[in-house]
Amino acid sequence: MITIIVVIAIIAILVIWFISVQRQIINREEICKNSLSQIGVQQSSRWDALSALAELVKGYSEHEYKTLTDVIAQRRSITSASSVSEANQQENFLTQAMGRISLVAEQYPDLKAQPVFSQAMDSVNMYENQVRMSRMVFNDAVTMYNKLIRQIPSSIVASMLGFKTKEYLVENQAKTEMPSMKI
16 A cells, blocks of 8 residues: 555656756757747847838939848738748848948938937947847746756656757847958
8 A cells, every 4th residue: 555655656656856957948949949039139120110211212312222222122010930040041141131221321411410410320239239238138048947957857847748959049140250440
């Protein structure tokens, strides 16, 4: 009789532990999804600011306006169901659009002198910082999730339930080089 009680107690403890680990994994996975979705929200705001800048450019150069709107048209929403490669692809499109706007601003100094242009650039920079922070939060969430599903004993539950490691967002290589500080 005592043996049966001990066996039932051990089974109950294992079931409770299994459920607890499964809940931890789900919680971390949801944090990863939420973090990726937040990147999408920030990128969307940045796209809106870029669209406003494109409208300003229109008065200066129809060709550059068309080029910018073509780049902006490639926008895709990033959601919790998006992949890391989709988020990176959108970041590359944003970088390309910003490069175009910088080029136009250099070609048309009057454009840079407009207060609306300055305000729009400030908005874009603010959203860029928010995207950068959201990317860091996502990578931190992925680190915690990946550690949880790879460490014993939770890795046993993760493999039984089919959880896989997640990819990290990588920084655009063009942005990792130190800009020239020559004056």
